[in-house]
Amino acid sequence: MTRELPIAGQPPAERADAARNRQKIIEVAARMIATHGADNLSLDEVAREANVGVGTVYRRFGDRTGLIYALIDAQEREFQAAFMTGPPPVGPGAPPAERVRAFLHALVDRKVSQRELFLQLESGPPSARFGGPYRVHHTHLATLLAQARPGADARFLADALLAPINASLISHQQSERGMTAEAIKTGMDDLLRLL
Amino acid sequence: MTRELPIAGQPPAERADAARNRQKIIEVAARMIATHGADNLSLDEVAREANVGVGTVYRRFGDRTGLIYALIDAQEREFQAAFMTGPPPVGPGAPPAERVRAFLHALVDRKVSQRELFLQLESGPPSARFGGPYRVHHTHLATLLAQARPGADARFLADALLAPINASLISHQQSERGMTAEAIKTGMDDLLRLL
DNA sequence: AGACTAACCGGAGAACTCTCCACTTACAAG
DNA sequence: CTTGTAAGTGGAGAGTTCTCCGGTTAGTCT
Numbered sequence: 001m002t003r004e005l006p007i008a009g010q011p012p013a014e015r016a017d018a019a020r021n022r023q024k025i026i027e028v029a030a031r032m033i034a035t036h037g038a039d040n041l042s043l044d045e046v047a048r049e050a051n052v053g054v055g056t057v058y059r060r061f062g063d064r065t066g067l068i069y070a071l072i073d074a075q076e077r078e079f080q081a082a083f084m085t086g087p088p089p090v091g092p093g094a095p096p097a098e099r100v101r102a103f104l105h106a107l108v109d110r111k112v113s114q115r116e117l118f119l120q121l122e123s124g125p126p127s128a129r130f131g132g133p134y135r136v137h138h139t140h141l142a143t144l145l146a147q148a149r150p151g152a153d154a155r156f157l158a159d160a161l162l163a164p165i166n167a168s169l170i171s172h173q174q175s176e177r178g179m180t181a182e183a184i185k186t187g188m189d190d191l192l193r194l195l
Numbered sequence: 196m197t198r199e200l201p202i203a204g205q206p207p208a209e210r211a212d213a214a215r216n217r218q219k220i221i222e223v224a225a226r227m228i229a230t231h232g233a234d235n236l237s238l239d240e241v242a243r244e245a246n247v248g249v250g251t252v253y254r255r256f257g258d259r260t261g262l263i264y265a266l267i268d269a270q271e272r273e274f275q276a277a278f279m280t281g282p283p284p285v286g287p288g289a290p291p292a293e294r295v296r297a298f299l300h301a302l303v304d305r306k307v308s309q310r311e312l313f314l315q316l317e318s319g320p321p322s323a324r325f326g327g328p329y330r331v332h333h334t335h336l337a338t339l340l341a342q343a344r345p346g347a348d349a350r351f352l353a354d355a356l357l358a359p360i361n362a363s364l365i366s367h368q369q370s371e372r373g374m375t376a377e378a379i380k381t382g383m384d385d386l387l388r389l390l
Numbered sequence: 391a392g393a394c395t396a397a398c399c400g401g402a403g404a405a406c407t408c409t410c411c412a413c414t415t416a417c418a419a420g
Numbered sequence: 421c422t423t424g425t426a427a428g429t430g431g432a433g434a435g436t437t438c439t440c441c442g443g444t445t446a447g448t449c450t
Contacts, residue, residue: 015397015446042436053400058438123318126363130371152389156382159368163358168321173354176325187351194347194390210416213428237406248430253408255428 022060024050026070033071038116043067065124069132072117076133079110083140096148097192100161103141104188107165112174112181118167137162149195157195164188217255219245221265228266233311238262260319264327267312271328274305278335291343292387295356298336299383302360307369307376313362332357344390352390359383 014022028050033041043064047054061067088094089102111118122129142158149157165188173179179187209217223245228236238259242249256262283289284297306313317324337353344352360383368374374382 017446018398021399043438044436047400054437055400055439055441056398059398064437119321123320125318126314126367129363130367153382153385155372156374156379157386159364160355160359160382160386163361163364164355166358168324169354169358172321172325177350179351184351187348187355190348191352191355210427212416216428238408239406242430249407250409250411250430251428259407 018060021050021052021056025052025057025060025067029067030071033116038068038120041120063124065121065128068117068120068124069128072114072121072133075110075114079106080133080136082106096144100141100144100148101189101192103144104161104165104192105185107137107162108170108181108185108188111165111167111170112184115167115171119171122167134162161188161191164191213255216245216247216251220247220252220255220262224262225266228311233263233315236315258319260316260323263312263315263319264323267309267316267328270305270309274301275328275331277301291339295336295339295343296384296387298339299356299360299387300380302332302357303365303376303380303383306360306362306365307379310362310366314366317362329357356383356386359386 025046029041029046032046032049041064043057044054046067047057050057057067061070083090083099083103083106085091089098090106092099094102138155138158141161142154145152145157145161146154170184173184174181220241224236224241227241227244236259238252239249241262242252245252252262256265278285278294278298278301280286284293285301287294289297333350333353336356337349340347340352340356341349365379368379369376
């Protein structure tokens with residue numbers, strides 16, 4: 001008897017068939033990326049493989065970037081929970097400067113581990129790059145920086161610290177210059193120490 | 196009698212008809228961008244407008260990004276000449292720290308003034324983003340930084356300073372947060388002062 | 391149960407980027 | 421001037437992303 005009760009002023013819940021399709025599409029896309037790589041992901045092919053029309057994919061996810069983002073979303077929620085309400089040093093409790101450092105390290109790890117997906121996401125339209133997650137990261141970082149470095153332009157500084165942690169730069173540093181994730185984190189530490 | 200003399204060991208010069216077509220394509224593309232915006236540039240349409248097959252466009256410029264780059268190239272050459280051999284403070288003669296600052300300011304201006312083109316270029320494949328110009332800028336900046344801040348990891352630092360000066364972030368800062376080019380330069384100055 | 395309707399579905403098709411290759415042409419050499 | 425050929429040409433077509441909309445269905449209400 002788990003009927004969906006209508007909630008006043010709430011957008012109507014997703015229909016059961018639609019939810020099934022969304023799930024199926026995400027599964028298929030994840031599988032196809034695992035085998036063929038994210039840059040060869042064709043939404044036509046995803047639709048075919050999921051036994052769904054291509055229109056359905058677009059209705060559910062808006063565009064290519066939207067689907068990519070859906071694949072990132074689960075980890076992004078975890079990440080946000082970690083720095084908003086999780087344990088120190090990344091969560092509240094530690095001194096701001098330390099939280100900044102922990103946050104940037106965690107972000108580097110995140111970009112490295114989902115490198116391919118972020119590469120796709122970041123080559124989409126700017127709205128995708130700076131919407132949602134970026135805004136949250138930026139606000140969070142700017143708040144910490146305002147505490148750690150009163151007087152500085154925290155918002156610009158946040159942009160400036162976030163900017164080097166982008167998938168295509170990291171990818172370039174790793175493949176073209178042989179840097180490891182650790183080396184990148186060390187670099188960020190140096191940068192922070194200088195500040 | 197201005198015949199092209201063959202130069203030993205040199206790749207053969209571009210044929211006259213090919214040069215004409217290249218020129219025509221660039222002109223048409225520039226005009227179409229001026230009227231319709233860079234993100235609505237269709238290479239099919241450029242080809243049609245230039246009375247040329249689409250194959251010719253691709254033979255000349257490789258891909259979409261290649262054509263975009265050709266439109267940026269003239270100013271890029273000027274820019275590189277300015278910081279390699281031009282007058283101080285951006286050119287040689289001024290102290291390294293000052294040259295760094297002048298270089299970053301000039302780069303901000305450049306990205307702002309050709310914002311649309313860079314936006315296109317930077318949303319292409321990473322090879323386009325970090326090929327050619329980036330490599331030159333990075334090498335130049337790293338060299339200056341090695342002099343100005345001996346002991347620091349100049350190469351990483353160069354990446355980190357170049358990263359915030361990217362077209363889509365700048366575009367976002369301008370349109371979404373109302374920052375001017377001056378505000379961005381001021382922010383970079385603050386960052387440099389902290390270092 | 392039956393009917394109503396908002397949400398959903400699928401696939402044709404428009405618009406684009408890029409590849410391929412049979413044909414054409416500029417131009418250096420004889 | 422003629423000729424050989426490397427360079428250049430153009431457009432058909434493959435493979436994408438995304439839009440549109442007539443037909444279908446899940447879930448609710450009586």
